[in-house]
Amino acid sequence: MNQKTPILLSDEQVQRYIADGYIIVDSNLDPSFHASVTEQVAYALENEIPHPGDNILPRVPALNTVCEAPAVRGALTSLLGKQFAFLPHRFPHNSEPLGEDQAIEVDAFDSQPTMAEGSISASGWHQDGHASSGRSCWHTFRATNVFYFPHDTPLQMGPTRFLAGSHLYATLHDLCPEQAVMHMIPAGSVVIADFNLGHAGTPNNSDHGRYMVKFVALRTQPPVAPTWDYQDPNWHTPADLSTPHDLPVAWTSLWNWLRGADRSAGITAPDGQDLQRLLAGMRSASQQDRLTCLYDAAAIGAPAVDGLIDALLQTAGLDKHKGPADPRHKAHFGMSTDHLDRFYVERQFMPEDVAIALGAIGAPAVPQLVELLHHEDPWIRLNAVYALGDAGPEAVGVHIDDVGALLADPEGCVIRVTLDALCALGTFGPETIKQLRRFLAKDIPGSEESADDKPLLTMLNQIRYLSALTLLAWVSNADSPSADVEAALIDTLNDENAYPPLIACLALERLGSVGAMGAAIHYLRVRCWDSAQNTRAALSGAWTKEHRKATLARLAASL
Numbered sequence: 001m002n003q004k005t006p007i008l009l010s011d012e013q014v015q016r017y018i019a020d021g022y023i024i025v026d027s028n029l030d031p032s033f034h035a036s037v038t039e040q041v042a043y044a045l046e047n048e049i050p051h052p053g054d055n056i057l058p059r060v061p062a063l064n065t066v067c068e069a070p071a072v073r074g075a076l077t078s079l080l081g082k083q084f085a086f087l088p089h090r091f092p093h094n095s096e097p098l099g100e101d102q103a104i105e106v107d108a109f110d111s112q113p114t115m116a117e118g119s120i121s122a123s124g125w126h127q128d129g130h131a132s133s134g135r136s137c138w139h140t141f142r143a144t145n146v147f148y149f150p151h152d153t154p155l156q157m158g159p160t161r162f163l164a165g166s167h168l169y170a171t172l173h174d175l176c177p178e179q180a181v182m183h184m185i186p187a188g189s190v191v192i193a194d195f196n197l198g199h200a201g202t203p204n205n206s207d208h209g210r211y212m213v214k215f216v217a218l219r220t221q222p223p224v225a226p227t228w229d230y231q232d233p234n235w236h237t238p239a240d241l242s243t244p245h246d247l248p249v250a251w252t253s254l255w256n257w258l259r260g261a262d263r264s265a266g267i268t269a270p271d272g273q274d275l276q277r278l279l280a281g282m283r284s285a286s287q288q289d290r291l292t293c294l295y296d297a298a299a300i301g302a303p304a305v306d307g308l309i310d311a312l313l314q315t316a317g318l319d320k321h322k323g324p325a326d327p328r329h330k331a332h333f334g335m336s337t338d339h340l341d342r343f344y345v346e347r348q349f350m351p352e353d354v355a356i357a358l359g360a361i362g363a364p365a366v367p368q369l370v371e372l373l374h375h376e377d378p379w380i381r382l383n384a385v386y387a388l389g390d391a392g393p394e395a396v397g398v399h400i401d402d403v404g405a406l407l408a409d410p411e412g413c414v415i416r417v418t419l420d421a422l423c424a425l426g427t428f429g430p431e432t433i434k435q436l437r438r439f440l441a442k443d444i445p446g447s448e449e450s451a452d453d454k455p456l457l458t459m460l461n462q463i464r465y466l467s468a469l470t471l472l473a474w475v476s477n478a479d480s481p482s483a484d485v486e487a488a489l490i491d492t493l494n495d496e497n498a499y500p501p502l503i504a505c506l507a508l509e510r511l512g513s514v515g516a517m518g519a520a521i522h523y524l525r526v527r528c529w530d531s532a533q534n535t536r537a538a539l540s541g542a543w544t545k546e547h548r549k550a551t552l553a554r555l556a557a558s559l
Contacts, residue, residue, distance in 0.1 A: 006074030008229040014078060016238045018141075018254050021167035022193035026186070027069045027148070034187045035296050037062050038150040039473045041211050054131075056092045056213060058529035063090070063213060074191050075396060078228035079141055079192065079258075080219040083476045083510075087216040089131040089500040095121045095158045095201060095210040103205040106181035108161055109175075114201050121212075121281050125163060125172050126335060128195060129347030130216070132499050134356070136386055136420045138350045139168055139356055140257050142197035144474050147213040153185040157206040160191065163198035165243030165287075170249065171336045172198050174287045178244045201556070218469070219307040220476035222426055224260040234266060245288050250295040253360055263298070263360055270296050272303035277460075279311050282353045285339045290353070298357040302364035309368050311354045312383055320344065321378040321413050335550030344382060344413050347457055354384035357389030357491050366391060370399045378411040385414070389421025404432030407439075412459045415444075419466035425476035430484065433474070438486035439467040440500065461497050468492055468503040486511055490519045 006558050009023070017023045040060045052059045056261035066072060067086060076084050096116035098104065106113050112124035127137075128145065135143075153159040161182040163175060175198075182202065185191070189241045193199065195216070204210050235252040249267055256263045270278070274296070281293030297304050324331050325344040342350050358365040366385065388396050388403055398405065403425065406418040422428055438444075445459055469483055471492075478485075489511070492504035505523060508516035 004068075005070060006077050007070045008074045009078035010228075010229050011231050011236070012238055013075075013256065014228050015251070015255065016241065017079060017192070017194070017235060018251050019238065019245075020164040020242045021197040022162055022164070023075065024185075024189055024191050025071050025075045027066050027188045027190050028071045029065065029188055031187060031312045033062070033065065034150045037066075038187075041092055041150065041213065042209060045092055045211070046209070050091065050422050054089055054091060055529070057090050058527075063148070066190065067146075067215060072146070072192075074279070075190075075192050076144065076146070076217050080145060080217055081221045081223060081227050083220045084507055085220055085472065085476075085503075086216050086374065087130075089217055091120075091131075093201070093212045093214060095119045095204040097204050097207055104203055106158075106202055107177075108180040109177040113198065115201060115203055117206070119201070121158075121160075121210075121384055123201045124335075125175070125198050125200045126333060127166070127172065127198050129333075130195075132497070133462050133497035134345070134347045134349070134390075134416070135466070136351065137170070137196050137419055137546065138390065138424070139254065139360075140390060140424075141194060141254070142219045142424065144217050145191075145193045145195055145197070145199075146217055147191040147193065148213045148215070149185045149189050149191075150187060150211060150213070152187045153210060153212075154205075154206070155182065155184055155202075157208070157210045158202035159183065159185045159210075160212060161200045161202055162191075162193060162242075164241070165245050166198035167194035167196045168247075168291055169196070169198065169287060169352060170353070171339055171341055173337070173339045174285055176244050179242060181184050181242050187544070193388040220423075220426065221471050222260075222424065222477075226259040230259065233261070245291065247288070247291050247295070249299055250291050253295050253298065254542055257360075263362065264301060267299045269299045269301060272300050275300060275304050275307045278356075278539065279307065283340060294353050294357055295360070297354075301361055305358065305361060305365045305368060308354045308358050308361075308365070309372070312352055312358070312372075312380065315342075315383075316375070316377040316380050318379070321382055321411065344379075344417070346462075349382060349386070349413070349417050350480055351383050351386045355387045359387040362391045362395040363397075366395055366397070366399060370402050373402055373406055378409075378414050380416050381406065381409065381411075382417045383420045389424035393425045393427050396425060398429060399431065401429050401431065404435065405426045407432065407435045412444075412463065416459065416462055417464060419463065419470050422470045423466070423473045425441055426473040428474065430482075433471075433482065433488065436467045436470055437484065437491065438464055440488055440492045440495070450484050459500075464492075464495060464497065465499045468500040468507070472503055472507040472510075475510045481511060481513060483495070486513065487502075488515050489508045489516070493519060493523045 044059050096118045098116045102510040115123050164179045235255045253263045256265050278297040281289050284290045321344050323343050332345045342352050369384045369388050489504040489507050493501045505520040508520040
């Protein structure tokens with residue numbers, strides 16, 4: 001095997017990921033490499049101003065060696081397809097020592113234990129929101145968190161903890177201690193976790209700082225065939241799962257989706273007369289019951305569509321698209337205490353369970369979902385376009401342009417969720433491309449009326465970032481180039497928010513034309529970071545941690 005050939009996952013590893021929501025792989029790099037990365041990350045976090053944040057990769061370029069490692073690329077190819085992409089959000093997380101006088105014993109299931117001052121590691125159970133582009137929460141596997149641990153992280157040092165099986169939760173309720181996973185993590189390990197998996201940091205009771213770097217990887221193509229070391233089309237539940245749930249129908253449906261097959265393959269459908277019972281069960285506070293009923297309803301297929309559509313329409317008229325007005329409401333952080341709460345907030349869109357079921361049913365639901373794109377309630381439009389995105393391009397067929405037409409919606413939240421649905425579909429027509437170019441040029445409905453409205457500005461940034469991601473999906477799926485797409489991507493390089501241009505550079509690289517490559521190189525050439533300048537002996541001797549703290553204090557006092 002070529003040293004750079006991706007090492008693909010096995011059927012059993014993919015099935016474990018589907019059920020538990022995460023797997024751990026060894027990056028298979030030399031221990032001295034991880035030691036060097038640990039030193040560089042520690043230096044950057046402890047001695048430099050400002051905090052490197054998402055600039056950690058150009059600051060420590062060796063981290064890209066982890067991303068390119070055959071074991072890591074192979075795992076991500078297996079789960080996200082051959083054209084997966086890393087997002088510009090790649091963030092170093094540190095956990096500082098508590099000190100002997102403050103050391104605390106932590107159970108794996110504890111939520112929000114005290115962390116040492118200076119730690120960037122949230123210890124409360126939470127599900128992430130996408131940085132600068134709050135997106136939809138999908139059951140189908142469209143994004144992962146990639147947690148790299150460059151040094152041994154024993155329990156005393158506070159490894160990241162995970163809630164196995166929680167990637168299918170809408171809210172983090174009905175949790176149980178058995179699903180809390182906290183293990184010693186060896187140096188060089190990479191935890192690949194579904195983006196929606198609940199996780200938390202742990203206090204550091206050691207004498208040394210704990211470091212972890214998180215990357216985010218994204219699917220850019222709908223699955224049409226297995227992209228792992230595929231041997232058997234049938235679902236087999238792995239032994240010794242960490243999740244407390246037994247969800248063979250849900251897991252089989254997701255296994256089928258991931259291998260590009262009919263989602264009902266191998267599933268015995270319930271009687272259509274059971275739909276009302278299943279709809280009631282989807283309102284259960286039990287995650288096991290809710291998910292069982294959701295996927296049983298989807299397995300009924302076409303006979304369930306009318307009932308599921310009626311259930312979705314019952315959620316109209318409640319202004320749910322506006323989200324909680326109180327910014328302290330836990331729904332804003334994906335942690336609503338109401339198990340029936342489904343919401344749109346700036347961090348994410350959480351669809352109704354019936355929309356997830358309709359998306360899983362696919363083609364038989366498409367005509368009625370297309371009709372709902374014109375419903376007067378934005379909440380219904382949000383859920384309808386989500387379900388169409390999840391149904392996939394083959395099921396949506398000629399109605400893809402109906403999805404794109406929703407980019408003219410008067411509600412920014414509908415535009416944002418539509419963009420995410422288009423990312424999932426990966427294909428659309430020239431009118432949609434023209435609209436995306438207008439967005440990237442900041443021609444966005446309502447923007448001229450609310451220039452001083454900070455939340456709206458956040459939403460406008462999200463629309464531009466999602467527009468760039470949508471064009472990346474188009475490029476990743478297109479059979480032929482488009483001058484309009486290339487021009488739109490080149491225009492994106494002028495955006496003052498660095499996220500859209502970085503995505504545009506990746507899309508331009510995939511286009512591969514002379515003009516596209518030249519524009520990307522021109523943009524990146526002047527943004528190179530000479531990391532060697534920050535490790536000179538003169539700097540390392542003069543720039544102590546105490547100096548850093550004193551400088552930060554002076555900066556804070558001057559603000």
